[in-house]
Amino acid sequence: MGKKNSKLKQDTIDRLTTATYFTEKEIRQWHKGFLKDCPNGLLTEQGFIKIYKQFFPQGDPSKFASLVFRVFDENNDGSIEFEEFIRALSVTSRGNLDEKLHWAFRLYDVDNDGFITRDEMYNIVDAIYQMVGQQPSEDENTPQKRVDKIFDQMDKNHDDRLTLEEFREGSKADPRIVQALTLGGE
């Protein structure tokens, strides 16, 4: 009754092995670790934020963590089940460039309308700076400038918002981004 999410069913494992880059053994191992911290099989936003706080003790990662939580939680039910967890982990640690870019796109697109606006990007930058524990520097223009530069580079049709295609093509054109995303992860 209460703990229905805590058992790992075989069909879940099969789904996950086909859909992700993890092997069955790795999935089981992750499940064990997952259960240790989330005994009822669900990771809540609070728990998510707590984990991030442990990694980024200076500063306040809660805003960024909430945004990442939103991306992990595919069905938007307010908690991350083990399946969602493994899927997201597979993309972020072992996905190819396209998948990672798509994931980043979903991260930036806060309202999920398929477009990234400048404000959404400012939002992300703000959240990142909060994680470090500083205000976006006294020279307020630098993060703004950076976002503007990205937009100018990627926004081909100049409608002041980025679609997934524009984002993807724009990122692939920047060699640094490609290098960071292809070597990053496990």
Place this chain on the structure above:
Amino acid sequence: MASVAAWLPFARAAAIGWVPIATHPLPPPPIPKDRRKADDEKLLINVSGRRFETWRNTLEKYPDTLLGSNEREFFYDEECKEYFFDRDPDIFRHILNYYRTGKLHYPKHECLTSYDEELAFFGILPDVIGDCCYEDYRDRKRENAERLMDDKLSENGDHNLQQLTNIRQKMWRAFENPHTSTAALVFYYVTGFFIAVSVMANVVETVPCGIRPGKAGPLPCGERYKIVFFCLDTACVMIFTAEYLLRLFAAPSRYKFVRSVMSIIDVVAILPYYIGLGIKDNDDVSGAFVTLRVFRVFRIFKFSRHSQGLRILGYTLKSCASELGFLVFSLAMAIIIFATVMFYAEKNVRDTNFTSIPAAFWYTIVTMTTLGYGDMVPETIAGKIVGGVCSLSGVLVIALPVPVIVSNFSRIYHQNQRADKRKAQRKARLARIRIAKASSGAAFVSKKKAAEARLAAQESGIELDENCREEDIFELQHHHLLRCLEKTTDREFVELEVPYNGHPKRPGSPSPMASPAHSAVSIGLLQSCCGRCCPRRYQQACGKYMPAASAAQSNQTGGGMDGTYLVEASF
């Protein structure tokens, strides 16, 4: 939440979000695990003389531990090109295996606390112990924790012994621990004696003492010596009532006391008497009167305050409630089944005893417990077969839960024995340790005094004999430091007297310092005193071994160089 390292890939998901926005190129990720063997090198680890070799990669599998991170460089020995750890080599073997195989095992023959300490030193969480050994580890840990808690509880109990303020607490302590004072002991034995007397009186008053005049039956002693027994009963009940009221008065929590088992037994023991006083001896209530007398036998349970074995038995039964429940239930089931079958088998025999199923219950019980009174016996063949099966199965059903109960009792009993033994041993051990420490402390202080005496003799120009010159420079500096402290605080280090009860009496002075303090305060004091109260040769000695002092000296104000000023300034 648990181990941070386990969630690292999870947090690295965040990095994907940072990449497009990064103002500078992100640093390259750490080199992945499967690099070429040519890059790898063997590391030599020397643990208290035993050498272990392993690949660097193996250690770096777990970067959040001491061996896997840069912290191990602290232990690197340049000359021998190895990492030296002054720890237990036997336990280190397991730790290294963790790096090699990924599973941490717990050796059953090692002491849990030493193992825990090694794990803590090497930065490994006990949670990574593999499933094969985890149960064992947890059990031992729990046992240890219980043991420590026991000791702590008893320690607290002993502490409380000192701070009794009022008569209530004293009385309660006397009741709970009779061996603490002679009055308590006397009380303990007196109540025990009266319990025994009361129970014996109950027994003896039913013994036949002669012939009842005018009637056929024998005359019980209770009827014959009515007055004697009544007086005896009254005396016992008065003692018990007094005891109960005193306990009630002394109890720290009266409500809890009233609800406790022992007090209920006390009440049940004395109530029949008072109720009996109230009721007149007429026929209507004589049935109830007799029932009340039966309750008097519960006085025998008052002995459980006096006997630990009885308490343990009661506790065992309580803790085996589920096994006992199982026993009763399965017996009930078997009785009903067999009684029914017997009844229907024997129903048609002429003049049979098996008149109904409940009547057959008696037969079944007697047969299953292998008593076999023989007052009810089956006549038909079917009945005899069923009777045979009944007695065989009875043995089995009763024998099954008994070992569980017995093992429980044995465990609890031995635990109790061990707790008492440990308490006694601990006291003796602590006393011995205290004496040893105090004697070494006293030796140190006396040495210091001897050194001072020599110094005073030197200063006043008295000749020294040469063989007193073996004090090393460290001791001299140490003594000097203590003397500066004495001068500062205007106190003296004295020898501690250690009477046998183990508590040292401190005549209002600070305890001797075990090691010289390496703080700026002490250096400040030292060099200030060097300037003031030392003859030249000590100043040179101080200067040689404390090079920092001269630098610090220049920072101090030239004026008031007395120790007290410096102490304040440093704070």
